[in-house]
Amino acid sequence: MGRRRKKVVHIPKKRLPKFFSCPRCGKETVHVELLREEGRAVARCSSCGLQEEFQIRPAQGEVDVYCMLTDRVYSSSKRTPIAKKE
Numbered sequence: 001m002g003r004r005r006k007k008v009v010h011i012p013k014k015r016l017p018k019f020f021s022c023p024r025c026g027k028e029t030v031h032v033e034l035l036r037e038e039g040r041a042v043a044r045c046s047s048c049g050l051q052e053e054f055q056i057r058p059a060q061g062e063v064d065v066y067c068m069l070t071d072r073v074y075s076s077s078k079r080t081p082i083a084k085k086e
Contacts, residue, residue, distance in 0.1 A: 020066045023073040024050050030069070032062040041065040 020030040025048040033042045036058065043065055044051045054068050 016061075016063060020062075022048060022050060023070045024048050030066065032065045032069075034062065034065070043069045 017028075018031070019028050020032070021028045022030045022045040025045065027045075027047045029047040030043055030045045030050070033044070034056065035041065036056075039055060039057075041054050041056045041060075041062075042051065043054070050073070052069050052072060054065055056065065
């Protein structure tokens with residue numbers, strides 16, 4: 001008599017995406033390029049042409065740069081003056 005074999009369940013590791021959704025146009029076309037030697041990063045949207053450059057620290061990754069991009073885009077949209085009604 002043999003014993004039963006245990007089922008081995010493989011859990012796939014979650015990976016970060018290569019492309020992020022653009023805060024301006026909504027398409028998943030934002031690519032972040034890290035230039036660690038120069039201490040900067042460039043985030044580009046290939047659909048609408050949005051491009052921003054950021055100074056980074058050695059421990060920051062693509063996701064951190066994407067978050068800085070969204071913060072900059074949404075904060076600049078709040079700064080637009082609203083016309084007063086008289």
